[in-house]
Amino acid sequence: MGLFLQADWVVKGVMIALLLASVYVWAIAFEKFTALGRAKREADDFEDRFWRGGSLDDLYRAQGDNPAHPMASVFVVGMREWHASTAAGTGAMMVAGTRERVERAMAVTIQREMERLEKRMTFLASTGSAAPFVGLFGTVWGIMNSFAAIAGMQNTSLAVVAPGIAEALFATAIGLVAAIPAVLIYNMLASKLGKFAGRLEGFASEFGAILARQTEAAANAPRAAAMNPGAE
Structure with a gap:
């Protein structure tokens, strides 16, 4: 604390900025690790329900219009696009177009969800790369002031030099912290x-394949019925 109080206003400003940045880094870390842990647990629960073999429509209705986590969002968007695309018919051209639209919609959703999870990551990267140099700036400024004071006092004893150098190096230490x-x-x-x-991309790929098989089955059903009229 004494080193901080003895420093001039520029070095104090550097130290305060670095300390605030350090506090914010830890706040971001807590928020991100908590959010990722929650997203992983919710994805585990959702995949358990998804792979149980129940109705996709029932699972879709259970999610509502505002899914609570990223994997559910990918699923809901895929189902919504699939319902909208297959409502127009089940021709061969439409089957191919449906798969493409579903995959594109899920890819956009994954990107949006990841952007939300990655928010403020740039601050971590910037702090990691810039903080040592900010601290070094404080150190250089403090050493310059120390040499100016030494020149003014015309005394080069360690007792005169050490406090100023220590204050200056303290800024670098905080930058590294x-x-x-x-x-x-x-x-x-x-x-x-x-x-x-x-994991989201893998789920989207598997889910897209399931929807594609269902679309193809629906498209082939009238043809199969026409070829086997006696089946009814």
């Missing part, structure tokens, strides 16, 4: 976000 956790947290979150995005 802000930067190192920011880099580590960013890397951990980036890895987790990448895995979660891959």
Whole structure:
């Protein structure tokens, strides 16, 4: 605390900015790890229900208009687009177009959900890369002031030099305290976000294949009935 109080206003401003950045980094970390953990648990529960083999329409209606988590959002958008596309008919051209539209709608939803989860990640990256240099700026400024004071006093004893140098180096130390956790947290979150995005894309691919099979079955049903009129 003494080093902070003895520093001039520029170094104090650098220290305060770095401390605030460090606090915000930890706040982002808490929010992101909590949100990702919740999204993963909700995705686990949703996939359990999805793969039980129940009605897709029942699961769709259970989600409502505002799904509570990313995987449910992907599912709802896919089902909504599938219903809208198949309502017009089930011709061969329409089957191919339906799959393309469903996949595109789910891809857009995944991108939107990941953008929401990745919000403020740029602050972590910026803090990790810039904080050491901001701290270094405070150090250089403090050392310049120390040398100016030494020149004015015409005294180069350690007792005169040490306090100013210590104040200056303290700014660099705070910069590293802000930067190192920011880099580590960013890397951990980036890895987790990448895995979660891959999980959403995998689900969308499997779900799209299921909808494509249902669409093809619906398109082939009238043809099969026409070829087997006695089946009725």
